[in-house]
Amino acid sequence: MKKKETTKKVEGGDQVDTAKLTKETIKKIKECIKQLAEKVASLESNDDKVKAFDECFKENNVEVDQKYLILINVLFDKNIYAEFRAKGPVIKHFINQEVVIDEAMYHFVTALIDLLYNKCKGDNLNKYVSSIVYLAYEIDLITEEFFTKYALSNMRYMPQKQSLFANQEIEEKFFNDLADFKNWLRTAPYEDEEYSTNEVANELKTIPTKEIEQKHEKKVLKDEDIDDI
Secondary structure, rough: OOOOOOOEEEEOOOOOOOOOOOOHHEEEEEEHHHHHHHHHHOOOOOHHHHHHHHHHHHHOOOOOHHOOOOOOOOHHOHHHHHHHHHHHHHHHHHHOOOOOHHHHHHHHHHHHHHHHHOHHHOOOOHHHHHHHHHHHHHHHOOOHHHHHHHHOOOOOOOOOOOOOOOOHHHHHHHHHOOHHHHHHHOOOOOOOOOOOHHHHHHHOOOOOOOHHHHHHHHHHHHHHHHHHH
16 A cells, blocks of 8 residues: 655666766776675675675765666666565665655666666566566655656656766656556555555556565576576
8 A cells, every 4th residue: 555655888787878977987886886796795684785885885985876876786686576675775775864865766766777778678677667666665765755756747857966877768668667556656545544455456466465576586596597507
């Protein structure tokens, strides 16, 4: 149920406005991703992962749009759907630290789009877009208020700090693939309203339940086994 409101390829991405990206910035992002990838993979707790990211961001003076691109690229790959609930809280920590929360959410979404449609564009992740965004909503990486401004209205949300990694054409694909989530957000009741389990299931369609996520995890493992042969 709904909660009440209280083009330069960079590590897999493309279509980035290279006129605004310096070679130094691109180098810094790549070095941070490389530095963090192995280290974060070896850490078990999200608190330790947060500490590793925080140290790297401070040491390299990483700006807000670069921060979420690095977070997404280090934490996730083609298995993002199965792993999102476990790793999402790492991103939530950094969103909650920002002075302007909407701006942080915007940069998180643009980094997510880059992963889904650029880095993993051959993995057909578009069918999981509504489900992934629902998980992001569920753990407060995005809010209904932000999403309404960003995707449900005719106006595009424009933060003070523009993302160098946003691409209008790919954003349109993202919004089209969000049809199920957008429809659910428009019609779902709030938490204190009565709604049966069957009605929720019918409304959400592709929005994941625990059972669906477990089935996907099994499929991911099978795919990895095939890749290893």
